[in-house]
């Protein structure tokens with residue numbers, strides 16, 4: 354039923370909880386494919402060299418660390434694990450991957466690294482819930 358899972362993580366506690374749940378889901382459903390997505394902000398090119406290159410490197414390293422932690426939280430799964438580092442808006446990136454990969458479910462946190470703790474859902478999860486092409490599992 355949930356053969357292809359997309360997990361979205363941003364380095365937040367909620368993201369890690371989503372990763373654990375995606376792992377459980379993949380084990381229980383014997384999913385075939387688990388794709389972990391991290392989107393990062395683009396870096397303005399007016400920064401110029403050599404700063405631009407080092408700023409990009411730093412972002413990539415940060416995103417790699419987030420992916421690594423998420424993989425640990427997922428644990429051992431029968432599914433094949435893929436990772437995607439995407440530059441740009443997180444919601445658009447998640448939706449785009451879900452469309453192109455024809456995923457069966459998106460797993461993500463209700464909140465992330467944002468500091469506005471009043472809202473029940475962060476803006477990324479709100480946008481994904483509204484526009485996703487498949488069911489979305491929001492982890493609290």
Ligand SMILES: Nc1ncnc2c1ncn2[C@@H]1O[C@H](COP(=O)(O)OP(=O)(O)OP(=O)(O)O)[C@@H](O)[C@H]1O
Nearest residue numbers: 361363392443461462464465466467475476477478
């Ligand atoms: N850059 C990102 N890459 C991948 N997934 C993300 C990213 N940002 C958020 N997410 C996913 O969306 C979930 C909810 O985060 P969201 O950004 O909506 O909340 P927030 O950071 O608290 O609020 P806001 O960003 O609106 O200030 C996260 O737990 C994570 O699963």
Ligand SMILES: [Mg+2]
Nearest residue numbers: 465466467475
């Ligand atoms: Mg956020």
